[in-house]
Amino acid sequence: MANLTATRPPQPWQAPTASDPVGTTLRLPGSKSMTARALILSAIATGPSTLRRPLRARDTELMAGGLRAMGAHVSIVDDERWLLRPHPLRGPSHVDVGLAGTVMRFVPPIAGLADGPVTFDGDPVARTRPLGPLIAALRSIGVRIDAPGAGSLPLTVRGTGRVTGGEVVIDASGSSQFVSALLLAAPRFERGVVLRHVGPPVPSAPHLRMTVQMLRAAGAGIDDTTPDVWVVEPGRLTGRGWDIEPDLSGALPFFAAALVTGGRVTLAGWPPSSLQPVDRLRELLGQLGGELSLDTEGLTVRGTGVVHGLDADLSDVSELTPVLAALAALADSPSRLRGVAHIRGHETDRLAALTRELTGLGAEVIESPDGLEIRPRPLHGGQFATYDDHRMAHAGAVLGLAVPGISLTDVACTSKTLPEFPALWSAMVTGGSDHR
Known part of the structure; x- marks a missing residue:
């Protein structure tokens, strides 16, 4: 293809x-939402993963390309079966987000785990999509980010190979992806994450449930029993086979x-x-x-x-x-x-x-x-x-x-x-x- x-x-x-x-x-083809989450979880797991019947489209190819630029081995030659072998994430590297909200929001948190700077930019319209709450949240847990715009692309995550993690307060009423982005990376943070949403209701609740369930499937300890609060314990994620709906x-x-x-x-x-x-x-x-x-x-x-x-x-x-x-x-x-x-x-x-x-x-x-x-x-x-x-x-x-x-x-x-x-x-x- x-x-x-x-x-x-x-x-x-x-x-x-x-x-x-x-x-x-x-x-x-497979769900974009499931494909994107499986790629992120696989990139920070401890062993290889396979994605069966993933979505092959511009958004997911950009995600795979961004992870590959940061050092992961991502093979998408076979449309029916993608293979990802994680490696230590590194910079300097560049991630083209296109116009994909999943790429511009899900990848920066794991870029904080990279050893070196990772730059992000995309299509001209992508620079108008909101990122401010995610940038502020990442900075609050120790991630250095250079963002010349007012909470938007382009930006540079200056990864140090580690993220402290800890308590985060965020207004995610603009996008559930702000929450999912932090949760997906949180098991690799030294203190995990205690994430609290403060503001109008978070939209797209089914996507948040998908994030939580896929984290658990990968071995993460996560508690979402309190409304608008998510607690993710630090720990190892396991590579696995993902059947994409x-x-x-x-x-x-x-x-x-x-x-x-x-x-x-x-x-x-x-x-x-x-x-x-x-x-x-x-x-x-x-x-x-x-x-x-x-x-x-x-x-x-x-x-x-x-x-x-x-x-x-x-x-x-x-x-x-x-x-x-x-x-x-x-x-x-x-x-x-x-x-x-x-x-x-x-x-x-x-x-x-x-x-x-x-x-x-x-x-x-x-x-x-x-x-x-x-x-x-x-x-x-x-x-x-x-x-x-x-x-x-x-x-x-x-x-x-x-x-x-x-x-x-x-x-x-x-x-x-x-x-x-x-x-x-x-x-x-x-x-x-x-x-x-």
């Missing part, structure tokens, strides 16, 4: 319109196609139990008019062709917001999506971008500080800007199923998490039935 870490030129794309209900079985967020646009067209989409290879928020997705899809079921074939969504409006707090599943907003614009009643103020700091200000693009196609959208109210109207074709944001591209593709003439300014941005998206999507809409 071609290297995905280089920035690609924009690729305009005509979103295909469905003339019939879709009916397809897909086997999607299919990516639930990446599956959502395909599931949305079942709702819009009254069809069926099955995600093959789904495990009986999951670290991802399947129950929350089941609840949301049910409110929208769909049906989700899990059996030996996989995770299946069926739709009726009628999408209902939705009133939901999405703070725990904020990455689903763009596709849910697209569904809301096609619904038979108004929707209110709330609790997602923090997605203004994602790849783009997603609330402003969704307001602009949905309004441009004829929807009535009222933007609030923490969400959107969407009142469906007849939509028309037109250009849908993607803002170098894979989730915006997914939203535009969903709209195109029901609205002829929608063209995305760039579909290449989907390489961030699913390079195969345009081909999989087009095959599904034009009648392909099985893409395993």
